[in-house]
Amino acid sequence: MVTPRDTWLTLQELRRVAPLVHSITNYVAMDVTANALLAIGASPAMVHAEDEVDEFVGLAHALVVNIGTLSPAWVSAMTRAAEGAASRGKPWVLDPVGAGATRYRTGVARELAGRKPTVVRGNASEILALAGASTTATRGVDSVHQASDALEAARDLARELATVVAVTGAVDYVTDGERVLRVENGDPMMTRVTALGCTASALTGAFLAVQPDALLAAAQALGVLGLCGEIAARAAAGPGTLRLHLLDALYRLDEGGIEGVRIGE
């Protein structure tokens, strides 16, 4: 059982440390993930030149690699940054956006997954593709599966890679191959705002910077984002207003508000 108080302690520490989160992410997610990281209290930096990624990851508290708009030069930088994080023992998150959609994308996602990510976060289709368990093609970047469909694949993948795997959807599952945490926050309208999955990965990076238990860090990040999505949806007339209220909610979330986080086993 993870209490809201546990999550509150992590969030307080995050705001105290203001971790530098090195992000190599996609063009669509750049703006909203940077804003979400700033709103929650972290310090984002988007840095992808091969000439500096290794040096930069040395300065960062955590790395987030997101393959959404990948191309060969970016993949080289991602690989190098991942190696830099792994070799320094720094936490890093892999977001295998669209794995399963094309051979190239699936190949890159698997290659990066082999470089000891601390957490892999994806939707059900992506996790199934990464685990080699899917016989259905991913439909672009949106999932055609429920998160629960991917739970067994996630558990296997977590064991195989010795990592934590988070499958997000209406309910999120986070597993290290043995334990499984369920996160029951969120609102359906969140699926109509671009890059909130990417934002979940970005926040996971920030939480990992201050919470060494990766299973807990991922679940808490997902719980906080989902809860803030719920708060935002209550005041939103549509996805435009939802997004901005979500950023406000990440900024304002306090000890009372965090009681709404629902993380169970």
Place this chain on the structure above:
Amino acid sequence: MVTPRDTWLTLQELRRVAPLVHSITNYVAMDVTANALLAIGASPAMVHAEDEVDEFVGLAHALVVNIGTLSPAWVSAMTRAAEGAASRGKPWVLDPVGAGATRYRTGVARELAGRKPTVVRGNASEILALAGASTTATRGVDSVHQASDALEAARDLARELATVVAVTGAVDYVTDGERVLRVENGDPMMTRVTALGCTASALTGAFLAVQPDALLAAAQALGVLGLCGEIAARAAAGPGTLRLHLLDALYRLDEGGIEGVRIGE
């Protein structure tokens, strides 16, 4: 005469199908076009690596190519994706952003225009440049001409390319070289929000996925965007709030609201 009911039927079908719209677009437009496509009910995917564009366009319902922040590697991917769409008979939209501003840009726009786009959507200066009819340089990416100035050029271009050409401005004109539809929705404040022209092209892609008459699809997409812009402008204190209310309006637009679409001959 295109009735609001016709547009409503297309929009309902769009929301039912949730078409996958493969977008190769510019960095400025990534965020707002992805959000607009999600808000209206489509599924956007921004994919530009040469190693996967052809495979990806095979999964997509429609392709949108926007040259706003072009560079050689991107142009190769755009060309390959356009070929993939044309060879599979999938609809694709060309947005020749800034054609006329530089020789490179005009050349790329013309080269892509020769690859059988289903719809070309631009402002008056861009369409004039593409048609080789302008003697005035484009002023950056904003038009120095009225849409009506480009109507003849658009008609000629549509005939020459055997495509539909949409010229957007205070009034939008859509032509297949014979027929011309006028779309009279929109609000002047929309010109103060970046990438709403790109958003028009993106939505045209989504409408083409479900409406085989390209002339109609383009006019309906422009009508819906313009109408949602009007709805948003009524509640907006400036372009910041206009943008978010526009996304909300795309999400909320219903059979009653769509009565405001004004498409005529």
Place this chain on the structure above:
Amino acid sequence: MVTPRDTWLTLQELRRVAPLVHSITNYVAMDVTANALLAIGASPAMVHAEDEVDEFVGLAHALVVNIGTLSPAWVSAMTRAAEGAASRGKPWVLDPVGAGATRYRTGVARELAGRKPTVVRGNASEILALAGASTTATRGVDSVHQASDALEAARDLARELATVVAVTGAVDYVTDGERVLRVENGDPMMTRVTALGCTASALTGAFLAVQPDALLAAAQALGVLGLCGEIAARAAAGPGTLRLHLLDALYRLDEGGIEGVRIGE
């Protein structure tokens, strides 16, 4: 003493001319800087292909170069555009994002700083790094220094480069090596919205297009942005709403409102 009336006259001229601001900026800042330039009344264009930057800078009223997400191909384009601006006597602004964080970044920033920028705008850590005066590493892209800590370095740098240097922070300082202007607008919540430093540089480009005194242009741009940030913060529940109210405020700012600009010596 710079009166609000002086700033108002510049802003009126900016809105009359609607200067074309050629921006080579980072992926995170693309959206918000384009929207801020449109909101204030300028015409932004993001153009970075080496094949067209020189021709494009010939069309523009001002150039802004921001190294936030640099990579070698982009640095080549930045260099070429900077040369094109300098050789044509067009104003250009350098934003050395993250200078000091990595050797590559510091080297590129210094190289560009040697190409006669009209204004260099950075936070204190970046200006110290550029001046070679810092012994503390920049922490990612956020400053670890107060703007006042960098004032001497800014003055030296301005003299060495024969340029205007703006150091932004809680108070902003703008200097040409002799004179120093203090700008006292802004709100702490602005640091929780991404790319507002980049936006300060972008607006400086727009002001330089119509105000030939670069010291004044930079101070006025910073004053207007800071003031609009204050106005936005009063209505904001967090950084999500702050950003959109800021865009609205840039659009709405009038002669009465501009009385709040505080530029002194």
